[in-house]
Amino acid sequence: MTSSDLWDEETAARYDEFSAEMFAPGVLEPAVEFLARLADGGPALEFAIGTGRVAIPLAARGIPVTGIELSQPMVDRLRRKVPAEQVPVVVGDMATTTVPGRFSLVYVVWNTIGNLRTQDEQVQCFRNAARHLSPGGRFVIELEVPSLRRLPPGQSAVPFEVTDRHVGFDTYDMVTQQATSHHYRRLDDGSVRYGDHNFRYIWPAECDLMARLAGLTLEQRVAGWDGSPFTSDSESHVSVWRKPLDASAHVSG
Numbered sequence: 743m744t745s746s747d748l749w750d751e752e753t754a755a756r757y758d759e760f761s762a763e764m765f766a767p768g769v770l771e772p773a774v775e776f777l778a779r780l781a782d783g784g785p786a787l788e789f790a791i792g793t794g795r796v797a798i799p800l801a802a803r804g805i806p807v808t809g810i811e812l813s814q815p816m817v818d819r820l821r822r823k824v825p826a827e828q829v830p831v832v833v834g835d836m837a838t839t840t841v842p843g844r845f846s847l848v849y850v851v852w853n854t855i856g857n858l859r860t861q862d863e864q865v866q867c868f869r870n871a872a873r874h875l876s877p878g879g880r881f882v883i884e885l886e887v888p889s890l891r892r893l894p895p896g897q898s899a900v901p902f903e904v905t906d907r908h909v910g911f912d913t914y915d916m917v918t919q920q921a922t923s924h925h926y927r928r929l930d931d932g933s934v935r936y937g938d939h940n941f942r943y944i945w946p947a948e949c950d951l952m953a954r955l956a957g958l959t960l961e962q963r964v965a966g967w968d969g970s971p972f973t974s975d976s977e978s979h980v981s982v983w984r985k986p987l988d989a990s991a992h993v994s995g
């Protein structure tokens with residue numbers, strides 16, 4: 743049983759509209775370009791594929807893409823855009839669900855590994871990625887750096903967007919590494935809708951340790967899909983771990 747929140751019918755129906763800025767060409771194209779380069783013509787597997795924001799344009803580039811997704815309503819939305827023959831999806835938990843085949847690229851974007859809210863499940867997710875990779879294949883994560891440096895003493899909330907249409911902020915519990923994103927959105931009829939989702943935040947160094955437990959080695963860490971350098975001021979990272987070419991290499995645990 744996964745610890746992830748379930749993305750219900752109502753959330754799925756509004757997902758593309760509420761995430762419009764993440765569909766903007768300036769955001770999406772560098773991500774697709776980065777992933778297509780790493781897939782190198784081989785097949786790719788997206789964990790938590792959602793409504794296909796990244797997978798559909800990646801498939802359009804000629805990369806065969808398969809998905810794993812927990813929410814049937816999100817898959818239903820994806821299906822309105824592409825048939826199963828084009829982008830097959832298995833409904834299940836990205837920490838444990840397996841699909842047939844081996845992939846040159848497995849990826850999980852937009853902070854989604856944090857939706858698994860226990861360390862054990864996050865470790866399992868890295869292992870599941872490694873399990874699906876062919877020798878020399880790569881696992882890519884796009885993940886925010888926890889914004890704890892922006893927390894004044896005694897305060898637990900960090901705003902990440904404040905506009906007329908949307909007020910979004912994260913609250914952090916630094917003892918448990920649990921956090922919640924809160925969204926207040928003004929709808930076209932003037933009403934305000936609240937939504938939240940919970941996540942477990944992870945530092946890059948903890949990701950590297952999880953990767954090592956899965957037998958993967960860090961190949962690259964940059965601040966974003968444009969390949970800009972990762973620095974102490976970076977608010978997110980795109981990290982690439984590689985499975986050894988020698989498939990018999992040791993996996994611990």
Ligand SMILES: C[S@@+](CC[C@H](N)C(=O)[O-])C[C@H]1O[C@@H](n2cnc3c(N)ncnc32)[C@H](O)[C@@H]1O
Nearest residue numbers: 746749790791792795811812813816835836857
């Ligand atoms: C922020 S959306 C990202 C969707 C898509 N990857 C994108 O970039 O637009 C998070 C997605 O993760 C899915 N999800 C959450 N926990 C999951 C899990 N344990 N296994 C698989 N999918 C999960 C949700 O159902 C939702 O579709």
